Amino acid sequence: MLGGDKREQEIARLAGAIGADVRAYGFPWPEQGIPRVKHLADPADVLKGARFALFPIPGISANGALFAPAAAAPIIPDRAMLTGMAPNAHIILGGGHKNQKTHCDALPICIHEYE
Numbered sequence: 001m002l003g004g005d006k007r008e009q010e011i012a013r014l015a016g017a018i019g020a021d022v023r024a025y026g027f028p029w030p031e032q033g034i035p036r037v038k039h040l041a042d043p044a045d046v047l048k049g050a051r052f053a054l055f056p057i058p059g060i061s062a063n064g065a066l067f068a069p070a071a072a073a074p075i076i077p078d079r080a081m082l083t084g085m086a087p088n089a090h091i092i093l094g095g096g097h098k099n100q101k102t103h104c105d106a107l108p109i110c111i112h113e114y115e
Helices: 004-015 043-045 078-084 099-104
Strands: 020-025 037-039 052-054 090-093 111-112
Touching: 004 020, 004 037, 020 043, 078 099, 078 111, 099 111
Parallel strands: 020 037, 052 090, 090 111
Antiparallel strands: none
16 A cells, blocks of 8 residues: 555555555554554555555546655656566556556556546
């Protein structure tokens, strides 16, 4: 899970509660942590080997950055970052950015937009 707000925080909590391997970065991290969810310091590490990635509900800005109020720097999922995902991985997000879609088509990674 990359970016987001308390909605992604709750999704991470629920996924961890049912036994999913969840890694997260970029959303507000609660002081007490989230059981079974790993909080990482590098967005690329969150995606390494991932079969599924959840990007924030607010989606992506005009420059390709994810909504990530708790990130130290803008998170722009470029080809180098996305290459670390598992083959035929899936990204679920509100709405994609044209550059991200191009990278995903080339890798191949399937994007699922729900807005």
